[in-house]
Amino acid sequence: MAIESVGESIVSKIAELLVEPTIRQFRYMFCFNNFVQEFNEQKKNLALTLDRLQKAVEVAERNAEEIEKDVNKWLEDANNEIKGVNPLENETGKNGKCFTWCPNWIRQFKLSKALAKKTETLRNLEENSKKFPTVSHKAPLQDIEFLPSKGFTPSESSKKAFEQIMEALKDESIDMIGLYGMGGVGKTTLVKEVGRRAKELHLFDEVLIATVSQNPNVTDIQDQMADSLGLRFDEKSKKGRADRLWQRLQGKKILIILDDVWKVINMEEIGIPFGDAHRGCKILLTTRLKDICSYMECQPTVLLSLLSENEAWALFKINAGLHDEDSTLNTVAKKVARECKGLPIALVTVGRALRDKSAVEWEVAFKELKNSQCLHMEQIDEQKNAYACLKLSYDYLKHEKTKLCFLLCCLFPEDYNIPIEYLTRYAVGYGLHQDVESIEDARGRVYVAIKNLKACCMLLGTKSEEYVKMHDLVRDVAIQIASSEKYGFMVKAGFGLKEWPMSNKSFEGCTVVSLMGNKLTELPEGLVCPQLKVLLLGLDGGLIVPERFFEGMKAIEVLSLDGGCLSLQSLEYSQRTFNRCC
Structure with a gap:
């Protein structure tokens, strides 16, 4: 079978x-x-x-x-x-x-x-x-800061500084390099060129850059570095994020560029593996203050000097669109260039402001620079001169609305990526472009103003067309202008304040108050601000806005609250008062 x-x-x-x-x-x-x-x-x-x-x-x-x-x-x-x-x-x-x-x-x-x-x-x-x-x-983000830049025009000083820095990067006994020089001299541009060259030569496994600013924000610095590394933080605390960043960087040969440093930095707090136990990590910092290089024990300390007269004239002539055959115009133009004292940012902005102007206008500009007095400032002479040059560039902006758009950019903290969408809302709330039929039309006009400001180097581009930046020196000038009685701005953004600033005894003349980037733990009762149109506040998360806080703000159009919460009573006041909130 x-x-x-x-x-x-x-x-x-x-x-x-x-x-x-x-x-x-x-x-x-x-x-x-x-x-x-x-x-x-x-x-x-x-x-x-x-x-x-x-x-x-x-x-x-x-x-x-x-x-x-x-x-x-x-x-x-x-x-x-x-x-x-x-x-x-x-x-x-x-x-x-x-x-x-x-x-x-x-x-x-x-x-x-x-x-x-x-x-x-x-x-x-x-x-x-x-x-x-x-x-x-x-994909890991490409560091566009380290792409070849047309903005880098080598001078004798920048060549010398560049060579010193590159030599120090190749010296294994050096782990901290300091580059110092006055604002607007070109430190950021130079270190970006150093970073580009270091990547090109494969001197390091990673090259990172982070902007520190006058009021350092550890979380923001960590985020800047993480973006370049393609690193995602799941940790919520600064310590946890620092440990994660430390783990990611440890054992690697890495160059970290810290730009615009004003205070001594705690590397461990950020999460940067540094010191004798991590010889592969090098720090290159930029600062206006030579003492910072000493406090941070930089070796070497490199000075980026101003341009020589010939270098200054060459840069100025390009930006002003001057030609050798314009002998009469060149005579007064050279006098204007000398008043810029070799400072690149002043040479570029003034040159572009006076481009295509008549000989008479050039003479007027020279006299304004020659006689300018910054009575409310205590900076050194070179810094006073930089302010005078930038103020002249502002004065030569063609349209008043473009000037106001420029001033509104100073409401954001230093080195901030300014969203053009927010700028549009603030501009409309302030009263600009009241003749437009829609917010889309207003947005278009703001974009045109931004384009013009970027063309004359009063604003800087970013990785995205949706944002712009302000050079910190330009922002200082904008705040100085906006704080005048004519405009009535009060700007203390990004200071980390916990108390309401009482430096202003009266707020009756204020049209704009910006306290963004702070952690205010208390607000005054019933401020009298009859002309206030725009109010931007950074509050502590647990703060409840007092019920009568908005009582004296009859003209307010824009309110931005970051943190905190409105009580029912304050909400009732705000609903009766505000036309636009964001």
Whole structure:
């Protein structure tokens, strides 16, 4: 019985192996239309899948994400297969009628077999598309700060400083380098060039840059470094984030550029592995204060000096659009250039402000610079001169609305990426562009003003077209102008204040108050601010706004609260008072 059972099993298997192929062969001859239908349906399904994946890839690319290699390979294969079916479709179309009335069995057999094979290939491709968990991933951010820059024009001083820094970077015994010089002399531009060159020569595994500013924010510095590293913090506390950053950087050969330093920095608090136990990490810092280099034990300490007279004239002439043949104009232009005292930011802004101006206007500008007195400032002479030059550039802006847009930029903390969308809201609330029909029209006008301010170097571009920045020296000038009685701004943004500033005994003349970037733990009751239009506050998270705080603010149009919360009573006051809140 066992032998018979085995024999039956073998016979059954042989029959199966013989019958199925035979049936398939008969189908190729007699079921041609079925093969055509299956093929068309599968091609349609694959085309829909291809379209869906292609749209997902386009969205990922718009978000600057990197497409997975297997997804790109699948897209290429799918496109090739869909394009490759054209000859087969043409053959099917040409012979369809002939197959119906007087079939050529051999050709019908071959074509059916080709359609079945192609259908299976398309089906497999469609099935493979379901294996992708995602089409893309976040690519490490490219440090555009370290891309070649047209803004770097070497001077004798910058060449010397550059060579000193590069030599120090190659010296294993040096771990802290200080670059100092007055505001606007070009320190940031120089260290970005150093970073670019260091990357180009592969001196370090990583080159990072972070802006520190007068009121350092540890979390912000950590975020800047994490963005460059493609690092995501899950930790909430500064200590936890510092430990994570330390872990990411430890053991690597790394250059960290800390720009615009005003105080001694605690590297451990940020999460920078530094010192004898981490000799692979080098710090390059920039500062206006030579003492900071000493306190931070920088070796070497490098000075970036002002431009020589010839270098200054060359830079000024380019930005003012002057030509050698303009002998009469060049005579007064050289006098104006000398008043800029070799400071690059002054030479560029004044040069662009006076571009295409008449000889009379040049003479007037020279006299204004020569006689300018910054009576309310205690900076050294060179710094006073820089302010005078930047004030002149402001005065030469053509439109009053452009000037006001410029002043509104000083409401944000130092070195802040200023959202143009917020700037638009503040401009509308302040009363600019009241003649427009929609917020979209106002937004367009603000973008035009921003474009003009960037063209004359009063504002700086960022990685995104949606944001702008202000050089800290330019911002100081803007605050000085905006704080005058004419405009009535009160700006103390990013100071880390916990108490309401009472330096102003009266707020009756204030039109704008910016206390962004602070952590105020208390607010005064019932401020009398009848002209206040824009109020920007940074509050401690637990602060409840007093119920009568808004009582004396009858003209307010824009309120921005970061932190804190409104009580029901203060909310009632605000609803009766405000027209626009953001």
